[in-house]
Amino acid sequence: MMISVSDAGNFLAEYTAWLWGCGATCIRIEKNVERISHTFGMETEVTVMPRHVQLAVRRENSGSMVVFVRKTMRCGINFSINTGLSRLSWEIADRKIGLDEARKRFNRIVSAGYDRPWQVLLLTSLANASFCRLFGGDFVAMCVVFFATLAGFYLKQIMLCYNRDIRFAFLCCAFFSAAISAGAYVFGWGKTPEIAMATSVLYLIPGVPYINSASDLIDGHYLCAFSRFTDACVLTACLSAGLCGGILLFGIGWL
Known part of the structure; x- marks a missing residue:
């Protein structure tokens, strides 16, 4: 099933906002988002700001781009969420899991809070x-x-x-x-x-x-x-x- 630009962009924007909030560096954010977007057949341009993140998303080899903006999450430094979200990007890229499954895993990671x-x-x-x-x-x-x-x-x-x-x-x-x-x-x-x-x-x-x-x-x-x-x-x-x-x-x- 083909993933729409709207669904992929909303997921990537929320993913980026959480990754920034839990303490990831900008270069890690860019690499993780690029890894996921290529798997979904999308191209993204990421702009990270102190309070907001902005993603311009389009299908590969397509001329039109859709912009998504999210407020960065203020959840404090959390290595459990940071590691879990980075691992999720590799699972999407290597195992080719779909967007619905990726969203379920994402919600499970961010709702877990601090580990032990x-x-x-x-x-x-x-x-x-x-x-x-x-x-x-x-x-x-x-x-x-x-x-x-x-x-x-x-x-x-x-x-x-x-x-x-x-x-x-x-x-x-x-x-x-x-x-x-x-x-x-x-x-x-x-x-x-x-x-x-x-x-x-x-x-x-x-x-x-x-x-x-x-x-x-x-x-x-x-x-x-x-x-x-x-x-x-x-x-x-x-x-x-x-x-x-x-x-x-x-x-x-x-x-």
């Missing part, structure tokens, strides 16, 4: 405690950072689950984790409480947006690169404000 939240919570806490040790923290400081990360990251999962603003979530989580780690400094737990305070918010560093902005810059998507870099800077400022607030709450002076 408790496992991610535990591993993130262990990783941040390892960072504390890497910067010279003792065992007590590692334990403090582990529980501070556990509490802060769990709060982040709850706030994002209820669609709270991500900038406000970063500020609250940084404040919560910093307040817990600052308590170790006040009560004199361990020999390196200052390292525990400094590393308690490292799990909030927006490394993926910084990396994606560099990738988009290299690939020539300057507007998207600047947008992602600005978003990352704003999130960094929010976690810094939360860290300062947690330290000041306990009246700890600046070194």
Whole structure:
């Protein structure tokens, strides 16, 4: 059955909006969309903007193009959705699955949300405690950072689950984790409480947006690169404000 330009364009536009929202780079978006469109017998021109994506779709060797516009999804960095959507593009290209089946799989991927939240919570806490040790923290400081990360990251999962603003979530989580780690400094737990305070918010560093902005810059998507870099800077400022607030709450002076 021949796929219409309207059906293919709507699917590709929604696919692109989700792929951008979950943290894919522009070059990955272009390659995945091109892979799917060629399988459907279409040609596409993709324009990725910070808040919208635009696709011009036409049949191969046809002169007329139809433009589709979608608002980018703000679902936060999600490697499960990112990987699932990229895998879907290969399944469409290699297995030649139809549009109806592709849409079913697409809906299943984007509705799954975050994969294994408790496992991610535990591993993130262990990783941040390892960072504390890497910067010279003792065992007590590692334990403090582990529980501070556990509490802060769990709060982040709850706030994002209820669609709270991500900038406000970063500020609250940084404040919560910093307040817990600052308590170790006040009560004199361990020999390196200052390292525990400094590393308690490292799990909030927006490394993926910084990396994606560099990738988009290299690939020539300057507007998207600047947008992602600005978003990352704003999130960094929010976690810094939360860290300062947690330290000041306990009246700890600046070194």
